[in-house]
Amino acid sequence: MKNTENPVVAIHYTLTNKAGEKLGSSIGGEPLSYLQGAGNIIPGLERALSETSVGDKLTVTIEAADAYGEHNEAQMQTVSKDMFQGMDKVEVGMQFQADSSNGPAIVTVTEIDGDNITIDGNHPLAGEQLTFDVEVMDIRPATATEIEHGHIHGAGCNH
Structure with a gap:
């Protein structure tokens, strides 16, 4: 079966950044499964996997715009430490769920300067160029409900 017409595709992948640092992998675990055409994975990878077949192996480099987007300075904000009431300690790298104009969003603390905390x-x-080494492990028709x-x-599905 070819990866067309909204199938469920299972892949093993290894993800690296431009410097060649390994950022993640499914090797040694369960393959990543997604619904082709539904935007479940980053656009550049979904396009690269279109028309593939079980057993296909490929290496694809994806620019930031087709991955997680360019880094947007407008997504950064400095807030008062008072926004973190009830927290014993706030540290760089901590992540929190926050309300945004697009609904709930995850923000990361990137800098602490006294009572000013910068969140991203x-x-x-x-902003990262990403490279995926991928092997297509399985392709099956999606159910009507999945579509x-x-x-x-x-x-792992919560339906």
Whole structure:
């Protein structure tokens, strides 16, 4: 079966950044499964996997705009330490859920200067060129419910 017409695709991958540092991998674990065409994975990788077949192996380098987007300075904000009431300690690297104009978002503390805390709403990989080494492990037809819901169902699904 070819990866067309909204199938469920299972891949093993290894992800590296431009410097060649390994950022993640599914090797040794379960493959990553997604619904092709539903935007479940980054656009550049989804396009690269279009029309693939089981057993295909590829290496694809994806620019930031087709991955997690360019780093957007507008997503950074300095807030008062008072915004973190109830927290014993706030440290650089901590992540929190915050309300944004687009709904809930994850923000990361990037700097602490006295009572001023800088938070970043960009994805941690925003602005990064990424390289995926991928092997297509399985392709199956999606169910009507998976297509309707826009994601796969199975282990870990909360429906």
